[in-house]
Amino acid sequence: MLARLILCAALLCLTGTAGAHGDCGHLRSAFYEYGALYYKAADGSWTGIDKEVVDEVARRMGCTIEPTTDSRVRIWAGMNGGNIDMSVSTVSTPEREKxxxxxxxxxxxxxxxxxxxxxxxxxxxxxxxxxxxxxxGVIKSFRHGKFYDAWLTQLRAQGRVYEAADYPALLRLFKVGRVQAMMSISSGWYQLKQEKPPTPLRVMDWAPPKDSVIGGLILSRQHVDEATAERFSQTIRAMREDGTLKRIFERHLNAELAARLLNY
Structure with a gap:
């Protein structure tokens, strides 16, 4: 009887330990509206690549991730101020890595x-x-790779760059002809071409072949410790290896563009 009680106590301890290390608690994640990355479905609910990635990470890690939607500028202020734990589709810069x-x-x-x-x-x-x-037109605080960022600096000096607060605002400016061009990644212009009727535009690829940008989850150093961040990294890696990322991308883009997103 004593042995059985000791065994049960040991199992409870193990279960408690697994629970403590098996989830990542409650995190606040900020999303921003942008093309196929994050948009409203026909029923008014939010969907997109970024949402599906975060939902799957939360499911695998046992996290509760509370979503909010905001402009990129306010998201950076929230990350810096400690009010947001994570965000999505982030290009790494020395300032952000701090x-x-x-x-x-x-x-x-x-x-x-x-x-x-x-x-x-x-x-x-x-x-x-x-x-x-x-x-x-560009979205304020966005980074576009070395080639385009250098070009935009040149145009800014000539007063030819308009900075919109968010993607919907930028689209409105573009559609009415307030700006004659706008910067967009493929998951932005692809969705524009799926509209009925599609927005008339020309997609110009002027950057060097290797001038791509890598996007990822950004986890607050203030609220997410290094061990948990490593678990996020392992989970994303597993999602890539088992084909989950590819399937998520293909639900929102065509197969060709989806495959390109995996080239990191």
Whole structure:
């Protein structure tokens, strides 16, 4: 009888320990609306690549992840101020690495979308730069890779860059012709082309072949310890290896673009 009680106590201890290390508690995750990454479905619910990735990570790790939706600028302020524990589709920079650890899960490429009113003669980045009547829109605080960031710095000095607060605001400016071009990754312009009717535009790929950007979860260094961050990394790695990431990407993009997102 004593032996049986000791065995039961040992099993309870083991179970309690597994529970303590088997979940990641309650985390606050901030999402931002952007193309196929995060958008509203027909029924009004939020969906997209970022949401599915976070939901699957939470399921596998036993986390409770509370979602909020905000602009990228306010998300960075929340991460810096300790009010947000994690966010999504983040490009690592030295400044961001100071307050968060980035766990990659997709590789994206930036494109320049040209409005239908842009003259057909504008075919290259030099053509666009030479026409001082053309302006481009970006989302405030976004990074677009070394090539495009250097180009945008040049255009900013000429007063030709408009910074929108978020993706919906940028789309409105583009659709009414307030800006003649906008920066977009493939998961942004792909969704535009799926609209009925689709937004008339030209997708220009002007960056060097290897000028891609890596996006990932960013985990607050203040609220998520290194051991938990490593578990996030292992979970994302397992999702890539077992094909889960690919299936998530393919639910929101075509097969060709989905495959490209795995090139990181």
């Amino acid at each position: 307050f968060g650890r980035v766990i990659p899960y997709l590789s994206e490429r930036n494109y320049v979308l040209l409005h239908q009113n842009v003259p057909a003669e504008v075919r290259s980045i030099d053509d666009f730069t030479a026409d001082h009547g053309l302006r481009i």
